[in-house]
Amino acid sequence: MTVQPIVFFPDQRLRQVAAPVVAFDKSLHDLSIDLLDTLRAAPGIGITGPHIGINLRVVVLDLPTSDAPEFYVNPEITWLSDDKVQNEEGSISMPEISAPVERPTSIKIRYADLHGNIHEGEAAGLRSVCLQHEIDQLNGIFWLQRLSSLRRNRLIARYKKLGHA
Template sequence: MAIREILEVPDPRLKVVSEPVTVFDDELKTLVEDMFETMYDAPGIGLAAIQVGVPKRVLVIDLQPEDPDAEPEVCNHGGHEHTHQPLKKEPRVFVNPVIVDPAEELATYQEGCLSVPEIFADVDRPATCTVRYQDLDGKEHEEQMEGLMATCIQHEMDHLEGILFIDHLSRLKRQMALKKLEKLRKAA
């Protein structure tokens, strides 16, 4: 397993439309393992293969909810001690995902993206959707998604079409987001 470099705007590869996966082999499994390791390291909750430079229709998602069954962890940041619930890993893999039947009702979530670091904006998307996808063995599944999972899978599936979440913003908001990103990079 390896942590791969995450492409960031304005890398032109992020605008590439990804190709369907036709071979379900060890290379695909390695890609997915690397994607999870990269996503957890970033840290993020979703990653599309194109974000690590591989134009294949593969997504990994882990919403990492707090684990109510785990013992709270004590952390010490800069002399401030606090406890928090550990996150539960619930890794999900979606190969060749397709949205069938998106809801007409919209939900607004503040989205961010590992390819557009430090930038967050409200995006409206269908509140629920049914997703047809394959697993790592090529087996087909169909699942109803709602809430954060529905938003996350739609966000990640946009990457497969070369679309970033900032492309959903008005021209002005998108320009402001990109300017802010430029300033953050200069400061770093």
């Protein structure tokens, strides 16, 4: 389909809670393909509707460990493990910036596919981290908010110095 323009930090649309998808139709399918094309062009491994200015609860993951891209509509985390892990995170909405973020090692998730069928599953490792990161984005939580204010301010200063903001 089409590579879409990415919404860049500090755009306030990245802080809005995304609306649930209610129509599982051709426009949702087209959006999912646009998200995948945009993700691959960025490049990245995860993207949401808000990353391209579409305020809908759609996540696309294209993980190096997967055979095919994964599409999650209206995802919600139903359980988080007590065990934590730190992973380097960043965002296609904030290029060239990353930092370690601590998150639960595994989760349980409930979501719809592109046809509206409901699924439940578990995720661990990179998939778990990516889903948590992207669901945060759908909830208006940009990944920087998971950092201390000191680290966040340093990263924002570096981002501005790179000429992005």
